[in-house]
Amino acid sequence: MTSKENTFENGAALATTLAATVAAALSAAVAARGEASIAVSGGSTPKAFFDALSREALDWEKVTVTLVDERFVPADNPRSNHLLVATHLLKNAAAKARFLPLFSAADSAEEAAERATEAAAALAQPFDVVVLGMGNDGHTASFFPGGNHLAEALDLSLPRRVMTMEAEGAGETRLTFSFSGLQDARLLVLHIEGAEKKAVLDKALAGKDEAEMPVRAVLNRAASPVEIYWAP
């Protein structure tokens, strides 16, 4: 599919514009279908965007927020993406949103993934908004180079679900939505910041090998156009 690069002077300008764009998409979804859904990424990049989005005035009680990926750790773990979202997004006006976690205190990550898949099945498809990040190794969501379930995660013929992923660069076992569940979002955003990430993006755009840089699946095969948001 196509991608479009939206470049900003700095992270603050990017956060303000991306928050307004996402809020407009969520409001349009509520107006059209009575509810809206958004799946967001963790990591260090989205904090300012989350803070700005949390202040946007919209019908938050009709919005479900979930994660594109999570570590198999409880929500009080400092590395939890749930904790990040609770701290930076589910506050101010957005405190009224419903949050759908991927982690649960199951006996295994596989069981937690099953539970999250069942819970996510109640959400309308596709997601109204998906905001992806990208690591310097070319991973997005928890589609890591060398991931033990990478091929299945990127297989578009498999239905939307939450699955586990283990990889050398991932640290903890991960829970991640499959590519099939993310790539058709009504608004599909790839949010990256910094010169290093821009160089990684340019390398990804120049090639095809998804095992080397799984973000290429999004850039080359997503059904929806990819809105790339970048600031130095």
Ligand SMILES: O=C1O[C@H](COP(=O)(O)O)[C@@H](O)[C@H](O)[C@H]1O
């Ligand atoms: O592991 C993760 O990292 C990526 C990128 O994080 P950042 O700190 O470089 O912004 C993130 O998109 C993903 O959701 C997260 O689990």
